[in-house]
Amino acid sequence: MKTILDKxxxxxxxxxxxxxxxxxxxxxxxxxxxxxxxxxxxxxxSKIAKINAGENYISDxxxxxWQETIKHKTLQATSDFSLLSGCDAILICVPTPLDPxxxxxxxxxxxxSNAIGKYMKxxxxxxxxxxxxxxxxxxxxLPILERExxxxxxxxxWLAFSPExxxxxxxxxxxxxxxxxxxxxxxxxxxxxxxxxKLAVDEIYPVSSPRVAEMVKILENTYRLVNISLIxxxxxxxxxxxxxxxxxxxxAKTKPYGFQPFYPGPGIGGHxxxxxxxxxxxxxxxxxxxxxxxxxxxxxxMMMPHRMTLKISSALNKHKKSINGSRILFMGxxxxxxxxxxxxxxxLKIMDEVAQKGAIIYYHDPFIDELSxxxxxxxxxxxxxxGLLQKSDCVVIATNHSAFDVDxxxxxxxxxxxxxxxxxxxxxxxxxx
Amino acid sequence: MKTILDKxxxxxxxxxxxxxxxxxxxxxxxxxxxxxxxxxxxxxxSKIAKINAGENYISDxxxxxWQETIKHKTLQATSDFSLLSGCDAILICVPTPLDPxxxxxxxxxxxxSNAIGKYMKxxxxxxxxxxxxxxxxxxxxLPILERExxxxxxxxxWLAFSPExxxxxxxxxxxxxxxxxxxxxxxxxxxxxxxxxKLAVDEIYPVSSPRVAEMVKILENTYRLVNISLIxxxxxxxxxxxxxxxxxxxxAKTKPYGFQPFYPGPGIGGHxxxxxxxxxxxxxxxxxxxxxxxxxxxxxxMMMPHRMTLKISSALNKHKKSINGSRILFMGxxxxxxxxxxxxxxxLKIMDEVAQKGAIIYYHDPFIDELSxxxxxxxxxxxxxxGLLQKSDCVVIATNHSAFDVDxxxxxxxxxxxxxxxxxxxxxxxxxx
Numbered sequence: 023m024k025t026i027l028d029k030x031x032x033x034x035x036x037x038x039x040x041x042x043x044x045x046x047x048x049x050x051x052x053x054x055x056x057x058x059x060x061x062x063x064x065x066x067x068s069k070i071a072k073i074n075a076g077e078n079y080i081s082d083x084x085x086x087x088w089q090e091t092i093k094h095k096t097l098q099a100t101s102d103f104s105l106l107s108g109c110d111a112i113l114i115c116v117p118t119p120l121d122p123x124x125x126x127x128x129x130x131x132x133x134x135s136n137a138i139g140k141y142m143k144x145x146x147x148x149x150x151x152x153x154x155x156x157x158x159x160x161x162x163x164l165p166i167l168e169r170e171x172x173x174x175x176x177x178x179x180w181l182a183f184s185p186e187x188x189x190x191x192x193x194x195x196x197x198x199x200x201x202x203x204x205x206x207x208x209x210x211x212x213x214x215x216x217x218x219x220k221l222a223v224d225e226i227y228p229v230s231s232p233r234v235a236e237m238v239k240i241l242e243n244t245y246r247l248v249n250i251s252l253i254x255x256x257x258x259x260x261x262x263x264x265x266x267x268x269x270x271x272x273x274a275k276t277k278p279y280g281f282q283p284f285y286p287g288p289g290i291g292g293h294x295x296x297x298x299x300x301x302x303x304x305x306x307x308x309x310x311x312x313x314x315x316x317x318x319x320x321x322x323x324m325m326m327p328h329r330m331t332l333k334i335s336s337a338l339n340k341h342k343k344s345i346n347g348s349r350i351l352f353m354g355x356x357x358x359x360x361x362x363x364x365x366x367x368x369x370l371k372i373m374d375e376v377a378q379k380g381a382i383i384y385y386h387d388p389f390i391d392e393l394s395x396x397x398x399x400x401x402x403x404x405x406x407x408x409g410l411l412q413k414s415d416c417v418v419i420a421t422n423h424s425a426f427d428v429d430x431x432x433x434x435x436x437x438x439x440x441x442x443x444x445x446x447x448x449x450x451x452x453x454x455x
Numbered sequence: 456m457k458t459i460l461d462k463x464x465x466x467x468x469x470x471x472x473x474x475x476x477x478x479x480x481x482x483x484x485x486x487x488x489x490x491x492x493x494x495x496x497x498x499x500x501s502k503i504a505k506i507n508a509g510e511n512y513i514s515d516x517x518x519x520x521w522q523e524t525i526k527h528k529t530l531q532a533t534s535d536f537s538l539l540s541g542c543d544a545i546l547i548c549v550p551t552p553l554d555p556x557x558x559x560x561x562x563x564x565x566x567x568s569n570a571i572g573k574y575m576k577x578x579x580x581x582x583x584x585x586x587x588x589x590x591x592x593x594x595x596x597l598p599i600l601e602r603e604x605x606x607x608x609x610x611x612x613w614l615a616f617s618p619e620x621x622x623x624x625x626x627x628x629x630x631x632x633x634x635x636x637x638x639x640x641x642x643x644x645x646x647x648x649x650x651x652x653k654l655a656v657d658e659i660y661p662v663s664s665p666r667v668a669e670m671v672k673i674l675e676n677t678y679r680l681v682n683i684s685l686i687x688x689x690x691x692x693x694x695x696x697x698x699x700x701x702x703x704x705x706x707a708k709t710k711p712y713g714f715q716p717f718y719p720g721p722g723i724g725g726h727x728x729x730x731x732x733x734x735x736x737x738x739x740x741x742x743x744x745x746x747x748x749x750x751x752x753x754x755x756x757m758m759m760p761h762r763m764t765l766k767i768s769s770a771l772n773k774h775k776k777s778i779n780g781s782r783i784l785f786m787g788x789x790x791x792x793x794x795x796x797x798x799x800x801x802x803l804k805i806m807d808e809v810a811q812k813g814a815i816i817y818y819h820d821p822f823i824d825e826l827s828x829x830x831x832x833x834x835x836x837x838x839x840x841x842g843l844l845q846k847s848d849c850v851v852i853a854t855n856h857s858a859f860d861v862d863x864x865x866x867x868x869x870x871x872x873x874x875x876x877x878x879x880x881x882x883x884x885x886x887x888x
Contacts, residue, residue, distance in 0.1 A: 156696055187710060194712070201709040227709045229702055237698050238706040241689060242714050245682070245707075252681050252748045256674060259735075262742040263589055265670050269662055273671040274678075276634040276660045277620060279627070281675050282715040302692075309695040315685045318751040 026110050026147055030217045033057060037218070038109030040134045042069050042099060044293075044363075045151060045186040046115030047080045052197040052222035054097035055090040061109065062099040063137075073099035081362055082190055106141035111149070111218045114138070114163075115186065118152045119297065124320075126155065126301050128162060135163045139170025142179060147214045149182040149204075150232075153239050153298045155305035159183040159232035160207070180211030183232035184219065185239030190292070191361040201225040205235030243298040244316060249284040250295070251319035254326055257286035257455055261333075266454070268443045286455055288420055288441045289326035289368030291357025296323060296366050327371035330441060330455070334376060334418060337439045337453035343415055346380030351404070351414040353431065354421025354442075355387045362389035369420035370395045386410070388425050408434040419444045459543050459580055463650045466490060470651070471542030473567045475502050475532060477726075477796075478584060478619040479548030480513045485630040485655035487530035488523040494542060495532040496570075506532035514795055515623055539574035544582070544651045547571070547596075548619065551585045552730065557753075559588065559734050561595060568596045572603025575612060580647045582615040582637075583665075586672050586731045588738035592616040592665035593640070613644030616665035617652065618672030623725070624794040634658040638668030676731040677749060682717040683728070684752035687759055690719035690888055694766075699887070701876045719888055721853055721874045722759035722801030724790025729756060729799050760804035763874060763888070767809060767851060770872045770886035776848055779813030784837070784847040786864065787854025787875075788820045795822035802853035803828045819843070821858050841867040852877045 029035040035058060039050045042064040054060045064070060072079050078088045091097050106112060116130035131152055138148060148167060150159050164181055168174060175181050184204040189195060202223045206212035216226045229235050253267070260267040267286055275283050290296045299316045306313050335345050357367040364370060364387075374397040377383050384404050385393070392402045404410055411417060411434035419426070422442040432438055432445055432452070441455045462468040468491060472483045475497040487493045497503060505512050511521045524530050539545060549563035564585055571581060581600060583592050597614055601607060608614050617637040622628060635656045639645035649659045662668050686700070693700040700719055708716050723729045732749045739746050768778050790800035797803060802818075807830040810816050818826070819839045827833050837843055844850060844867035852859070855875040865871055865878055865885070874888045 156698060189712065192712070200711065203706045203709065225709075227706055229706050230699070233696065233698055234702050234706065237693065237696075237703045241703055241707045242710055244685070244689070245714055248681060248685050248748070249678070252677070255746060255748055256677070259739055259742065259744045259746065260670065262744055263666065263670075263738075265589060265666055266663070269667050270670045270674055273636045273660055273662050273667065274674045276636065276658075277675055278633065279622070279625070281678055305696075306692050309692065311692045311695055313688060313692065314751045314754060315681075315688055315748075318747045321747060 026145060026214055027217055029110055030221065035059070035110045035218070035221075036061065036108055037221075038063060038106055038112040039115060040064075040106075040112060040138065041115035041117070041130075041152075042066070042073065043115065043117065044080055044082065044190060045188050046113075047073075048083055048188060048197045049113065049115060049151070049186070049222060050097055051083050051087055051091045054094055055087050056221055057094050057096060058221050059096045060098075061105055062097065063101070063103055063106065064099065065101055067101060070099045070101050073097065082188070082192075082196065103137040104141055106138055107143050109142070109146065111147040111214075112138050112142060114148070114150045114152060116152050117293070118154050118301065119293070120300055124300055126304050128154070128158070131158065131162060132166065135166035136170055139167040142167075142171055144173060144178050146179045147182070147211065147218060148179060149184050149215060149218075151184055151186045153185060153243070153294065153301070154236060155301040156233040156236040156240070157305060158236060164207070176208050176210070180206065180208070180214055181232070182206035182211050182215045183235045184215065185235055187239070187242075190363060191358060197223060199224055201227050203227045203229055203235050203238050205229040205232045207232060237302075240298055240302045243295050244302065246284075246295050247290060247299045247323070248315055248319045249282070250287075250290050251322040253284045254286045254289070255322050258329060261455070285443070287368070288330040288372060288455070290323050291365065291367040291369075292363065293365050327368045327375060330368070330372050331375045331379070333441070333453065333455060334372070334416060334439050337437055338416055340453070341415070341437055344380075345376050348381050348415035349413060350376055350381045350383050351410060351417045352383065352385040353387075353417055353419045353426060354423050355385050355393060356389055356421050356423070359421055359423050360389070360425075364390050364393050367421075372418070372420065374399065387421070388423060411435045459578060459647055460650055462543055463654065468492070468543045468651070468654075469494065469541055471496060471539055471545040472548060473497075473539075473545060473571070474548035474550070474563075474585075475499070475506065476548065476550065477513055477515065477623060478621050479546075480506075481516055481621060481630045482546065482548060482584070482619070482655060483530055484516050484520055484524045487527055488520050489654055490527050490529055491654050492529045493531075494538055495530065496534070496536055496539065497532065498534055500534060503532045503534055506530065515621070515625075515629065536570040537574055539571055540576050542575070542579065544580040544647075545571050545575060547581070547583045547585060549585050550726070551587050551734065552726070553733060557733055559737050561587070561591070564591065564595060565599065568599035569603055572600040575600075575604055577606060577611050579612045580615070580644065580651060581612060582617050582648060584617055584619045586618060586676070586727065586734070587669060588734040589666040589669040589673070590738060591669060597640070609641050609643070613639065613641070613647055614665070615639035615644050615648045616668045617648065618668055620672070620675075623796060624791060630656060632657055634660050636660045636662055636668050636671050638662040638665045640665060670735075673731055673735045676728050677735065679717075679728045680723060680732045680756070681748055681752045682715070683720075683723050684755040686717045687719045687722070688755050691762060694888070718876070720801070721763040721805060721888070723756050724798065724800040724802075725796065726798050760801045760808060763801070763805050764808045764812070766874070766886065766888060767805070767849060767872050770870055771849055773886070774848070774870055777813075778809050781814050781848035782846060783809055783814045783816050784843060784850045785816065785818040786820075786850055786852045786859060787856050788818050788826060789822055789854050789856070792854055792856050793822070793858075797823050797826050800854070805851070805853065807832065820854070821856060844868045
């Protein structure tokens with residue numbers, strides 16, 4: 023019988039990817055475009071239908087890569103998890119959100135593990151990619167796989183962890199050219215894992231255990247949470263001290279060593295940085311450890327939308343207006359520029375808060391046609407016209423999409439609250455974060 | 456009468472530098488080695504004597520540069536502050552320490568300002584380089600200069616701020632090739648300041664005000680304080696979770712964007728990073744603002760020496776020994792590798808704590824012949840022999856000078872507590888942070 027390494031050698035390996043979101047689909051495409059046979063698993067029938075119809079729904083996947091994938095005919099998608107039994111390697115790319123009380127929601131990992139444990143055949147390599155707290159692979163996934171399969175890690179199957187490093191909107195680094203960290207439970211698993219991932223990623227960086235690999239990803243994103251929170255707090259102080267924080271950052275950047283710039287904004291959005299560090303904070307409690315830096319960063323981030331509401335209020339106050347009754351246009355609601363994702367975007371929280379205070383709100387975002395706020399207000403993106411700007415008491419630039427013509431916006435607006443340093447020139451119409 | 460700009464043109468300018476420490480002397484040398492006439496002012500008669508005898512006492516100044524300086528015969532030093540009256544430009548490089556209650560000690564800046572105000576002639580350019588809180592130049596230095604001189608900024612003299620960016624031990628970046636940020640109180644002052652600093656530094660980066668320039672330096676060092684504190688806290692958690700933090704950092708470094716590595720250690724030392732952010736915290740209070748990130752980082756840093764004492768205790772406990780009565784050798788007490796400066800070094804605080812718990816302590820540091828701990832214990836550096844290592848119950852690597860032969864230390868030691876990841880190999884003799 024052919025081993026998994028034999029199958030890699032003669033390209034007869036069947037890769038299964040569970041979860042076809044912004045991590046799973048690019049990974050599937052990276053394998054499939056290289057001619058590796060991939061089955062993607064997802065409960066969403068609309069995703070399955072799109073993939074099987076040759077339609078891409080992840081903007082980070084370039085047209086070239088997608089066409090290459092279609093040409094090879096090696097990618098198919100299904101909601102039938104029993105087909106996991108035909109896979110030699112199964113990579114788990116499911117969401118790891120926080121619940122409303124900011125605690126890890128492990129239900130997707132558990133459900134995937136249950137399905138895999140139930141269906142996988144002997145000799146399968148399983149790897150978790152979802153960002154989660156260290157010890158998850160060993161203490162959550164492993165027991166489920168062993169219980170459901172009746173097999174043992176190291177003989178019946180191999181288990182590893184390899185963090186996804188997807189950076190939505192990044193035009194330089196994508197799945198294949200971003201080095202991949204991999205930690206397995208034993209040497210054999212590490213060898214197999216490296217061989218498999220080499221089919222889709224140029225450089226694999228092995229570490230000594232899954233928990234090290236789990237901690238790597240958390241460290242990367244905690245670094246970002248802490249530094250963005252620091253610069254946001256500095257920005258608020260600079261506002262009080264009459265100092266332009268962006269000028270400070272640009273000058274600090276001239277230091278040729280030991281400094282990496284971060285930029286302030288209305289808060290941290292997306293599905294990684296505002297979430298991942300709190301997975302670590304959660305497990306740290308089990309070790310009687312209080313992560314004070316993450317805790318403090320979380321405090322700052324949590325209050326940012328409210329602070330931005332106060333900025334809007336202060337700006338309107340200069341025009342002798344209140345939030346109550348003012349027409350406020352939000353420009354850009356995605357959580358970062360030039361992407362079509364508004365998850366965890368601070369803009370939505372600010373929209374809710376000013377709406378609750380009586381503002382008449384609406385938004386324009388070229389990437390997001392419609393949205394629902396955390397408090398369930400529904401909007402469709404307005405057409406951007408000079409008239410729309412002119413009739414608004416206040417235009418809030420919440421995300422600086424590069425398509426925005428800032429000069430034109432400024433010319434046609436009564437008042438701009440600029441949360442992203444989009445307006446470089448000084449003007450009495452502009453109120454900056 | 457020649458203006459200051461004329462004097463720069465025909466190299467007849469007289470530069471005065473107040474404070475001849477690790478910032479002032481390298482700056483003086485950068486001017487003098489280019490043929491600019493410099494008088495250094497310092498109350499220390501030993502420093503004055505050394506400079507006037509052609510003897511360098513700052514290890515960061517290379518022999519080549521020092522010889523070039525001596526050759527030009529353009530540098531002299533004095534304790535007679537009345538000679539400030541002969542200077543066209545006066546640059547202030549005095550210390551800005553914290554008092555024992557961690558509040559800014561502005562006495563050096565005030566004393567320098569008083570002397571300059573008293574003696575400076577009309578048309579002088581004055582620039583503060585000492586790291587301090589934003590608004591110091593305007594609210595502390597300016598009123599003293601105007602009061603003591605009877606002249607006004609902008610007509611009688613010009614005032615600016617330009618943060619020093621000295622990084623002790625840095626072999627790549629020194630005064631001349633490190634871009635210099637400069638903020639003046641008016642356009643004329645900025646023009647003069649740029650012309651003057653261009654004589655000593657390749658690239659000047661002008662900003663709109665002294666307070667922006669003040670904030671730049673604080674941001675740079677706050678970034679470092681916060682990130683070192685973060686990684687120290689992560690290291691303590693990793694210790695509890697059986698994860699090697701250094702392995703995690705090395706793996707995280709493979710991320711090709713958005714990550715800058717910091718390394719854990721026994722705490723933050725030196726005269727910048729543990730101090731500067733607390734200048735900002737101090738002034739923030741005046742603006743009713745609480746800098747929670749700096750506060751939290753300060754907490755972590757303050758507890759690190761104590762946590763390291765616990766590590767030493769745990770390591771000795773494995774050998775069924777107590778701190779009380781154990782012989783403990785500290786290897787490296789400088790605050791970072793390959794420098795001769797133990798100011799604010801966490802090693803000294805750990806030495807005090809284990810000594811108070813009854814340990815017999817001694818140290819070896821090839822760069823520091825003798826020291827006094829914060830609690831006033833005096834030591835001379837021991838000669839490093841195999842016998843010294845063998846007789847010690849515990850060898851603590853507090854600073855990893857590159858001269859240390861780690862394999863030899865490990866071979867000859869009973870137990871090594873490695874706070875710097877100096878020992879790369881695993882061994883039951885080694886207890887890592």
